[in-house]
Amino acid sequence: MTNHDASAAVERLYNTYPFPPEPLLDEPPPGYNWRWNWLAAYSFCTGQKPIQQDIRILDAGCGTGVGTEYLVHLNPEASVVGIDLSAGALDVAKERCRRSGADRVQFHHLSLYDVEQLEGEFDLINCVGVLHHLPDPIRGIQALAGKLAPGGLMHIFVYAELGRWEIQLMQKAIALLQGDKRGDYQDGVKVGRMLFESLPENNRIVKREKERWSWENQRDANFADMYVHPQEIDYNIETLFELIDASGLEFIGFSNPSYWQLERLVGKNEELLERAKGLNSREIYRLIELLDPEVSHYEFFLGRTPLVKADWSTDEELLGAIPERNPCMDGWPSKSLFNCDYQIISLSEDELEFLQACDANSEQQRTVGQILMDGKLGLEGVRSLLKQQLILLTPG
Ligand SMILES: C[S@@+](CC[C@H](N)C(=O)[O-])C[C@H]1O[C@@H](n2cnc3c(N)ncnc32)[C@H](O)[C@@H]1O
Incomplete structure (x- = not known):
């Protein structure tokens, strides 16, 4: 498939199954995700509260606007822009924000690749669940990096290959059985559902689906997003840092830091901890994912210099x-x-x-x-x- 065809296939998937399929509410969504709260995210990344709160936020690949809506409500002085490749998903995002009174937001039907067409720069760029669906994620992240303001932050979520091994097998099995019906996403969901019903209960793929994903996969949009995707690149620590290095931005840290503690895994053994001291941080991350291959995604912050950090050591x-x-x-x-x-x-x-x-x-x-x-x-x-x-x- 050419890059153009791959993007067209992704657009068709999300026009058929806008994602995420969360219901629309007539009030602000409940709770928070601190990664979408500028005060909390900036403080996590730099150790200090940001000076400005009237910032510009970009939700790149906003889908049906679940994250976008939170970004508006959690940051009462910010103005937010959402972009997406799928017109169908954008229609839902607009309606979602209209209904909950999230009015400091604009949406554009635009690819990440063309983000330079937007005016100005952004202090916070959120890009969750998107880059791994681009045929050329490096071009995507570089385009986004070009729109990040000096001192700005980018929050990214991409898939990890180790914890998605069974998903990959199922994706390939469905594609084989679909044959020339590949690209018909409703047919893909039908084939996938039949497979899960037919396989023995103790089958490894079935067990993994039941224990980890089946709750969310009750909805066809989730099932399609997971098993019938036309374009997906799963990362490991080495390929992840190739992507990050290509962005030209600073890696600040994972936004789920508790997973990335070696002590959690081998803390009882002093000698192993001592040996690990000879490794650099990327090697330690690699060691952690090798020893705990449940990891199904990476979520992290990148930053553009100058980012002033306070460590409060004195x-x-x-x-x-x-x-x-x-x-x-x-x-x-x-x-x-x-x-x-x-x-x-x-x-x-x-x-x-x-x-x-x-x-x-x-x-x-x-x-x-x-x-x-x-x-x-x-x-x-x-x-x-x-x-x-x-x-x-x-x-x-
Ligand atoms: C899995 S959904 C994630 C939606 C949202 N970010 C979230 O986490 O709830 C992926 C979204 O990325 C969009 N997308 C994929 N490729 C894109 C591109 N090149 N430019 C803009 N959006 C893209 C899709 O249309 C889809 O809505």
Whole structure:
């Protein structure tokens, strides 16, 4: 297939099955994804709260606008642009945003490849589940990088091959059985569903589908997106970093950092940890995915220089910083709440007291040092709150 034909096939898939097929609501969507909240994302990437909030955001390959709608509602001063190859998906995205009152958004029927046609640059570019469906992802990421403002951030999600092995097998099996009906996506879904019904229960592909994907795949749009896709490139750490390096941007870090901890896997063995110290960060990532091949996607932030980072390593800097509570938490105010990743956490009395003082701080502008004088939390406690993404800091 030529690149042009591949893009046309992708467009037809998403016109047939706009994705994601989430229902439309008459109110803002519930909860948050901190990666779409500029304050939380910027703080994660740089250690400090951004100065500006009236930013421009691009949702590149926005599909039916589920992420776009969150980007509008979670960033009340931002203006958002969504682009997509599929006119059918864009129609749903427009209606979704109209119904929930997300009005600071514009949509354009445009390929990532042609993104330079948009006016100006963007402070945050979100590109989730898209680059791996381009016949030339490097050209796509380079086009996006050209629209990222200096000091801006890009959030990307692409597929990982190790945890999608069974999916790849099923995709190939469906294609073989479809023969010259390939490209008829409804027929592909029918063949795939028949296969899952026919295969023995203890079959490896069936087991994986049941344990990991079947809940979301009840909807045909999800099933088609997974098993009947005409264009998909799955990455491993080595090929992922080829893509990242080609972007010319800085790799800031994975946005699901808990997966990328070697201690989680071999932490009980000092000698293995010691040996791993000789590896560079990419080799460590590779080691982690080899040892835990469940990984089915990579999600990460890239940045364009100059990105000023604060590590708060000196006590003086930290004492002079102005703290606020991270808006991405659920169940506040309480000692038991959901953190930005919706994990339940328990706060100590001292942590709760510090966060309550932070809450009043958008007006009072007290420093960490001033707040600590009134409570029992120490500087290490403040560092721990920052690491857990519970507070945002502005340099004093
Ligand atoms: C799996 S969906 C992801 C939608 C959305 N980003 C999300 O995560 O909910 C992939 C989307 O990328 C779009 N897409 C694929 N290739 C594209 C391209 N070259 N330019 C713009 N959009 C593209 C598809 O039309 C589809 O809507």
